Amino acid sequence: MFCYQCEETMNGSGCTNAGMCGKKGAVADAQDRLIYLCKQIAKKGSNTEEESVFIMRSMFSTITNVNFDLEYFNNRITEGKKFIEITDEDIYSNAGVQKEENVDLKSLKETIIYGLKGLCAYLDHAYVLGYKDDEIFSFVRKLLITTTEQKSAEELTAMVLKVGEFGVKTMALLDKANTETYGNPEPTKVNIGVRNNPGILISGHDLKDMHELLEQTKGTGVDIYTHGEMLPANSYPAFKKYDNLVGNYGGSWWKQKEEFERFNGVILMTTNCLVPPKDSYKDRVYTTGLVGFEGLKHIPDRDENKQKDFSALIEHAKSCNPPEQLEEGNIMGGFAHNSVLSVADKVVEAVKSGTIKKFIVMAGCDGRHKEREYYTQFAEALPKDTIILTAGCAKYRYNKLPLGDIGGIPRVLDAGQCNDSYSLIVIAQKLAEAFELDDINKLPVSYNIAWYEQKAVLVLLALLSLGVKNIHLGPKLPAFVSPEVLKVLVDKFGIKGITNVETDMEALV
Ligand code: SF4
Numbered sequence: 419m420f421c422y423q424c425e426e427t428m429n430g431s432g433c434t435n436a437g438m439c440g441k442k443g444a445v446a447d448a449q450d451r452l453i454y455l456c457k458q459i460a461k462k463g464s465n466t467e468e469e470s471v472f473i474m475r476s477m478f479s480t481i482t483n484v485n486f487d488l489e490y491f492n493n494r495i496t497e498g499k500k501f502i503e504i505t506d507e508d509i510y511s512n513a514g515v516q517k518e519e520n521v522d523l524k525s526l527k528e529t530i531i532y533g534l535k536g537l538c539a540y541l542d543h544a545y546v547l548g549y550k551d552d553e554i555f556s557f558v559r560k561l562l563i564t565t566t567e568q569k570s571a572e573e574l575t576a577m578v579l580k581v582g583e584f585g586v587k588t589m590a591l592l593d594k595a596n597t598e599t600y601g602n603p604e605p606t607k608v609n610i611g612v613r614n615n616p617g618i619l620i621s622g623h624d625l626k627d628m629h630e631l632l633e634q635t636k637g638t639g640v641d642i643y644t645h646g647e648m649l650p651a652n653s654y655p656a657f658k659k660y661d662n663l664v665g666n667y668g669g670s671w672w673k674q675k676e677e678f679e680r681f682n683g684v685i686l687m688t689t690n691c692l693v694p695p696k697d698s699y700k701d702r703v704y705t706t707g708l709v710g711f712e713g714l715k716h717i718p719d720r721d722e723n724k725q726k727d728f729s730a731l732i733e734h735a736k737s738c739n740p741p742e743q744l745e746e747g748n749i750m751g752g753f754a755h756n757s758v759l760s761v762a763d764k765v766v767e768a769v770k771s772g773t774i775k776k777f778i779v780m781a782g783c784d785g786r787h788k789e790r791e792y793y794t795q796f797a798e799a800l801p802k803d804t805i806i807l808t809a810g811c812a813k814y815r816y817n818k819l820p821l822g823d824i825g826g827i828p829r830v831l832d833a834g835q836c837n838d839s840y841s842l843i844v845i846a847q848k849l850a851e852a853f854e855l856d857d858i859n860k861l862p863v864s865y866n867i868a869w870y871e872q873k874a875v876l877v878l879l880a881l882l883s884l885g886v887k888n889i890h891l892g893p894k895l896p897a898f899v900s901p902e903v904l905k906v907l908v909d910k911f912g913i914k915g916i917t918n919v920e921t922d923m924e925a926l927v
């Protein structure tokens with residue numbers, strides 16, 4: 419195996435025998451074969467929606483911490499072979515990251531693939547809600563084909579930015595799907611304590627799963643809690659009306675080993691990030707959608723016009739003890755574009771009067787390594803006249819700190835899941851209009867972004883495609899970015915790594 423798609427790749431260069439994430443070598447190799455098959459379907463297939471959905475879901479399933487199940491990938495490859503004439507020999511001899519020998523071309527092609535993986539995840543969430551865009555399907559195919567062709571570094575660099583451009587379109591589509599289906603998120607105090615009923619903890623990004631689970635647990639005496647990236651669901655009007663939605667339990671994905679143990683109830687993983695479960699709670703974890711792990715129970719997909727059947731896990735939950743309390747109080751959420759723009763006048767006035775000096779976008783990912791304490795320290799050290807704009811699980815590094823507010827505007831404005839970084843883009847664009855600026859970079863906004871996996875790669879490319887400059891990216895720069903490609907990113911966009919809180923504060927604030 420060779421995999422270097424995420425931030426915690428071994429020694430900052432690549433996982434070879436097994437993944438730091440827990441992915442086995444055989445699974446990584448099967449994922450490579452699946453990606454190769456997708457490229458060939460894009461090239462030789464019949465361009466049907468069925469093929470596009472197959473490609474979209476295959477790409478999504480290979481994202482870090484989504485699916486660890488070898489059987490799943492072998493079955494998927496068998497399924498995909500029906501679309502085109504292709505031999506196993508072809509697949510086995512041509513699959514894999516290392517097939518491109520030129521280090522810079524490989525870097526650019528893999529950046530395209532990882533950005534597309536993130537894009538396909540968001541596209542799938544929209545598709546599940548009945549929203550699709552054939553132009554985006556065609557774009558995915560076109561770009562997959564590009565990675566099989568002889569292209570110059572300049573041509574591939576242009577394609578990398580195109581991925582970002584289509585990333586914005588895809589996040590906009592998902593935003594439309596989520597808000598038209600479940601309403602615009604509202605500023606909400608989310609409870610982080612527990613009640614004395616058995617519970618189900620739901621994690622991941624799939625709001626349709628969330629809705630159906632709430633509907634099916636209504637009146638059963640089983641409470642629902644969110645975990646990790648599902649926290650923003652607490653701010654949607656369609657979910658707030660359920661009495662059994664208690665709030666959020668615990669922190670971000672990497673804390674699940676300890677927190678799932680103490681939750682006592684049933685856990686439902688709807689997307690990533692799944693951490694290989696401990697034996698002590700493994701029997702209480704269910705997967706659904708594209709998530710998979712050998713030995714975990716899986717809730718199958720819904721039949722047409724029907725809900726998924728969550729009855730097995732609801733019955734299981736009834737026999738479990740209530741969750742152990744980890745903490746108490748509230749955290750604020752629900753500051754997506756609609757909420758923030760509804761008080762845009764107040765925000766603009768606060769900036770003009772100097773009450774707010776700067777916005778710092780600290781969106782992105784959290785991760786398990788100690789070096790990410792930097793983000794807590796950075797948030798704590800920010801001057802009191804700055805506001806943090808966030809989305810994604812990076813927020814757990816500072817969303818429980820007592821950072822206060824500025825004239826009633828909380829100092830941490832959480833737009834939601836990582837796909838809701840789209841909200842931050844809309845907010846920045848509207849502020850630029852309000853200040854009559856011709857360049858988004860003239861706004862009093864700085865970017866200190868944390869990344870972990872491929873959806874964050876897409877978000878980063880989306881910001882670059884909009885011309886955002888001087889982004890600080892940490893905790894480490896991607897291993898798949900070669901020195902020459904990095905030089906282009908530095909020269910063209912001023913991308914930097916992070917150093918220490920003091921130095922970066924000086925540069926960013
Ligand atoms: S996803 Fe990350 S940790 Fe897992 S094998 Fe790939 S690079 Fe390693």
Ligand code: SF4
Pocket residue numbers: 647690691782783784809810811812835836837869870871872873874
């Ligand atoms: S914020 Fe990052 S780690 Fe969390 S789900 Fe999104 S891309 Fe993954």
